[in-house]
Amino acid sequence: xxxxLEKQTLQDLLQFWRQDYDVYLPQKLERFSHFMPLTDNCExxxxxxxxxxxxPKALFLPMTEALxxxxxxxxxxxxxxxxxxRVVFAVRPCDAQAVQLLDTxxxxxxxxxxxxxxKREKTITIGLGCHKTCPTGxxxxxxxxxxxxxxxxxxxxxxxADYLVETLTEKGSSLFLTLPEAQEQMVTMAEVIQQKAFNxxxxxxETEYLKEKLEQNFDSEYWDNVSQSCLGCGVCTFLxxxxxxxxxxxxxxxxxxxxxxxxxMFRTYSLEPPGTTRDLHGWNAPASExxxxxxxxxxxxxxxxxxxxxxxxxxxxxxxxxxxCFAKHKPCHLR
Amino acid sequence: xxxxDAIRTEARRLLEEGLVEVVVAFKAGDTPLHPQPAFFRxxxxxxxxxxxxxCQNNLATYLTRLPKQAKVGMxxxxxxxxxxxALVVERQKAREDLYLVGVPCEGILDWQTIVAExxxxxxxxxxxxxxxxxxxxxxxxxxERHNFLHDSCKRCIHPNPTSAEILIGDPIAEGxxxxxxxxxxxxxxxxxxxxxxxxxKEAERCIRCYACRQACPMCYCEECFVDHIEPRWTESGATPxxxxxxxxxxxxHQTGRCTSCGAxxxxxxxxxxxxxxxxxxxxxxxxxxxxxxxxxxQSQPPFAAVTLDDKNRFKI
Numbered sequence: 001x002x003x004x005l006e007k008q009t010l011q012d013l014l015q016f017w018r019q020d021y022d023v024y025l026p027q028k029l030e031r032f033s034h035f036m037p038l039t040d041n042c043e044x045x046x047x048x049x050x051x052x053x054x055x056p057k058a059l060f061l062p063m064t065e066a067l068x069x070x071x072x073x074x075x076x077x078x079x080x081x082x083x084x085x086r087v088v089f090a091v092r093p094c095d096a097q098a099v100q101l102l103d104t105x106x107x108x109x110x111x112x113x114x115x116x117x118x119k120r121e122k123t124i125t126i127g128l129g130c131h132k133t134c135p136t137g138x139x140x141x142x143x144x145x146x147x148x149x150x151x152x153x154x155x156x157x158x159x160x161a162d163y164l165v166e167t168l169t170e171k172g173s174s175l176f177l178t179l180p181e182a183q184e185q186m187v188t189m190a191e192v193i194q195q196k197a198f199n200x201x202x203x204x205x206e207t208e209y210l211k212e213k214l215e216q217n218f219d220s221e222y223w224d225n226v227s228q229s230c231l232g233c234g235v236c237t238f239l240x241x242x243x244x245x246x247x248x249x250x251x252x253x254x255x256x257x258x259x260x261x262x263x264x265m266f267r268t269y270s271l272e273p274p275g276t277t278r279d280l281h282g283w284n285a286p287a288s289e290x291x292x293x294x295x296x297x298x299x300x301x302x303x304x305x306x307x308x309x310x311x312x313x314x315x316x317x318x319x320x321x322x323x324x325c326f327a328k329h330k331p332c333h334l335r
Numbered sequence: 336x337x338x339x340d341a342i343r344t345e346a347r348r349l350l351e352e353g354l355v356e357v358v359v360a361f362k363a364g365d366t367p368l369h370p371q372p373a374f375f376r377x378x379x380x381x382x383x384x385x386x387x388x389x390c391q392n393n394l395a396t397y398l399t400r401l402p403k404q405a406k407v408g409m410x411x412x413x414x415x416x417x418x419x420x421a422l423v424v425e426r427q428k429a430r431e432d433l434y435l436v437g438v439p440c441e442g443i444l445d446w447q448t449i450v451a452e453x454x455x456x457x458x459x460x461x462x463x464x465x466x467x468x469x470x471x472x473x474x475x476x477x478x479e480r481h482n483f484l485h486d487s488c489k490r491c492i493h494p495n496p497t498s499a500e501i502l503i504g505d506p507i508a509e510g511x512x513x514x515x516x517x518x519x520x521x522x523x524x525x526x527x528x529x530x531x532x533x534x535x536k537e538a539e540r541c542i543r544c545y546a547c548r549q550a551c552p553m554c555y556c557e558e559c560f561v562d563h564i565e566p567r568w569t570e571s572g573a574t575p576x577x578x579x580x581x582x583x584x585x586x587x588h589q590t591g592r593c594t595s596c597g598a599x600x601x602x603x604x605x606x607x608x609x610x611x612x613x614x615x616x617x618x619x620x621x622x623x624x625x626x627x628x629x630x631x632x633q634s635q636p637p638f639a640a641v642t643l644d645d646k647n648r649f650k651i
Contacts (some may be wrong), residue, residue: 029540031447031606053604054542063542064572102421133455136366229372231396233546235604249571260572263544268562 002187003165005156010163014038014089017175018138021124024059024084025250026052035059035088050134055241056088056095057102060119061261065102067115067122067248081115083122087175090128093148093155094139098241099125100151118326127152131193138204146197157190164190234263245269336387337438337504338461342410343381345436345501350378355408355434359397361390365458368446372397381550386410388444388462388480395419395552395597395648398428406432412440414596416496417629418552421592425639430632437499439507442481442488443597447606449483487597487610490514515595519618522611533611534579540605541578543571545611548585550602553592560584586612591620594629598620 005013015038017023023038032053066079099120106116111243130137130146137187139145153172157162164182180191237243238261247262247269262269346358362373362383375381375395390509394409401407407428411419416437433454449469450457459470467478481489492510492615496502522530545561548554560568561581569584570577586609593613600610620626624637 031451064574066578228374229392229397231392231546231549231602233549233602234542234544235546235602238542238544239604247571251570251572251574258572260543266545266562268559 001165001167001173002182003176004182004186005165005176005179007161007163011042014042015040017087020085022084023089024086025089039187051095051241052091053239055098055239056091056125057099057241057244059086059088059123060099060102060116061106061244061246063261064258065115066256066258070250070255070257076257081118083118085122085124087124087126089126089154090156091125093127093129093146093150093152094137094144094243095241096125096127096151097144097148098151100243102244124153124171124175125151126175127155129155129157129194129197131158131197133197133200137201140198140201141204143208146201147194157193159186159189162186166190170206230265230266233266234261234265237263237265336441336568337385339384340385341503342436342438343384346375346384346410347378347381349408349434349436350375350381355406357393357401357405358384358408358410358436359394359401360384360392360410360436361386361392361394367457368449369438384410386438386439388458389446389448389460389599391443391601392550393418393552393596395422396550396555396598398422398433398552399555403428404432404516406434408434408436409647410436410438411496411499412438413491413494413496414594415552416439416499417493417594417627418596418630420498421594421636422552422555422631423632424635425592435494435496435501436498437502439502440488440491440494441507442484443601444480444483445485446603448499449478452478452483473523478591485597485601486549486608487595487600490518490614491595493627493630497630514619518611519615522615534582535575538579538582539575540607541573541581542605543573543577544604544647546602546604547599547607550598551589552584552596552598553589554585561589582609582612586616589613590616591624591626591638592628593617603650 014023014025018038019176024035025038025042026033027036027042029036033050034052035052035056035058059097066081070076102116105121106113127149133146139148144150147155148155149166149168153169154165154167154176156165164186165176165179167176237245243263245262245264246259248257248259250257278314342360346360349355349358356376358374358375358381360375361370362479363385364371368389370385372392372394373383375384380451392591393415394411395415398407398409398419399422409415409419416435419428419433419435422428423433444460444467449467453469453471453476456472457469458472461468462475465480467480469476469478490510492512492515494510495506522533525533541569543561545559561571569580593616594648595610595614595617597610599613600608605608617627620628620637626634626637628636
């Protein structure tokens with residue numbers, strides 16, 4: 001259904017939602033915008049065509065999240081998280097599709113991550129289409145687009161003085177019950193804007209046979225060249241809307257088992273579980289081989305670490321439902 | 336700006352004559368605001384070499400990533416030269432394996448302030464003496480260069496390379512030593528509550544990506560303290576204690592080693608200020624020990640120098 005929302009009344013509507021929901025929307029913090037809870041006196045929505053610095057995945061997979069709380073005498077209980085129902089407003093279509101993509105990892109038939117799932121169920125995602133496109137984007141190339149609807153409960157199109165609200169789910173409709181229906185000409189106007197934005201995003205590269213091409217070029221010199229200047233920090237993965245690797249650690253002083261964002265760029269990522277690889281195999285990397293996290297791809301290391309990484313990855317993918325099995329093995333730093 | 340052709344000619348000569356195996360410099364990036372570090376291994380690649388005020392990284396950070404015996408040529412500014420010296424002092428690279436092409440630096444531009452002023456759709460940036468000519472889809476805009484310098488470059492004391500094999504361009508005037516001092520003093524003049532509030536505001540935005548560590552030439556430890564498991568020094572999550580712990584200890588490990596290049600702040604994706612911590616340590620090193628890191632390739636940092644006749648015996 002297409003509705004019309006006057007921009008002047010947006011702030012009132014957002015405040016109205018606050019009665020029943022926590023409302024998150026992009027707000028400026030220093031130089032960048034972040035999804036932050038709406039307060040009484042809040043800066044207007046940042047409507048420039050760019051993503052928030054930290055993608056909305058962080059609303060569902062926080063940087064640090066407690067899984068288990070240890071009790072006395074070796075017991076443990078689930079960490080308590082009180083998740084309010086919430087509205088996330090002005091999510092870019094690419095970010096919304098990214099969260100939907102992550103569902104395929106966190107919500108599986110066999111293994112479901114309850115923390116992720118609960119947050120997803122209690123969240124209404126309102127998208128803001130990109131009427132101004134970004135110079136570095138390539139959304140149309142990878143099956144998304146400036147007004148893509150995947151993962152959204154409603155999507156807004158900026159018409160100047162108004163927003164055209166297209167509700168996509170029941171959850172989405174429930175937020176806009178008071179709005180008038182859009183006239184035909186408004187809908188046409190929105191379609192023109194959407195088409196124009198789509199046309200501004202030409203296909204950036206061919207995706208046909210991409211898998212085969214990647215496999216064929218696995219040992220290409222290109223990777224050596226492109227990785228030379230990589231510093232090995234975690235920025236690209238942390239700010240990526242679909243990177244979701246995490247590391248599970250025990251914060252013994254707080255008596256908590258937590259999961260933290262982790263990055264394949266980190267040196268220790270390839271050495272998981274910490275210490276064990278080296279202890280078991282008596283492995284010590286020559287200085288030249290381990291000089292940088294980017295040079296960790298030595299065959300020797302891959303052969304030693306790969307089985308362990310696969311095992312840890314499998315456990316990580318299954319989320320914390322597997323966490324209790326860790327309790328049987330004392331973590332190495334508690335030995 | 337130094338003559339780009341002269342830099343290229345020198346880089347080409349180094350590779351052609353086999354004096355070095357690789358020249359570390361910059362090449363154009365995917366967007367006009369981001370030239371990226373590049374590694375030139377043959378003379379015919381050198382046409383891609385660029386140098387301008389938008390070159391953000393401290394290239395010395397790659398010294399410890401290249402094979403230890405490699406003969407390396409590097410285009411260095413004042414701070415990069417000091418970082419190279421400091422690494423040589425710490426025996427991370429033999430000075431004879433290095434050939435430094437020095438360029439006097441007029442300060443690195445903070446691309447984020449340019450974007451904040453002009454917007455994101457920048458198609459080119461041209462430096463003309465004291466001005467920046469920014470081209471956008473809407474036309475041209477002229478900005479005063481010195482307003483868009485990075486913070487650490489605004490208070491730079493030594494913009495000229497001190498020990499480069501060749502200097503391209505004329506040395507420029509040294510900076511005013513009172514600038515870093517007054518930055519430290521104005522911070523110290525605040526009340527303890529204000530200072531803690533500032534520290535909290537900055538440190539607790541951290542996402543623990545360690546870009547500051549990776550961008551810093553002096554952070555070359557095989558295993559950083561935050562990666563230690565036995566013993567565990569700090570929380571690894573993005574918690575207040577973990578984030579504060581990281582920022583304090585990272586700064587402390589730079590005592591007498593930081594060359595004030597500001598690469599840490601430029602690398603930070605969260606725009607966290609951190610040079611106020613290292614500047615204080617650098618200030619103390621200057622005041623108490625009359626020492627600045629990297630001014631030459633011989634002097635040990637005071638906290639790293641050990642002599643057998645030290646009147647203060649080492650205690651545990």
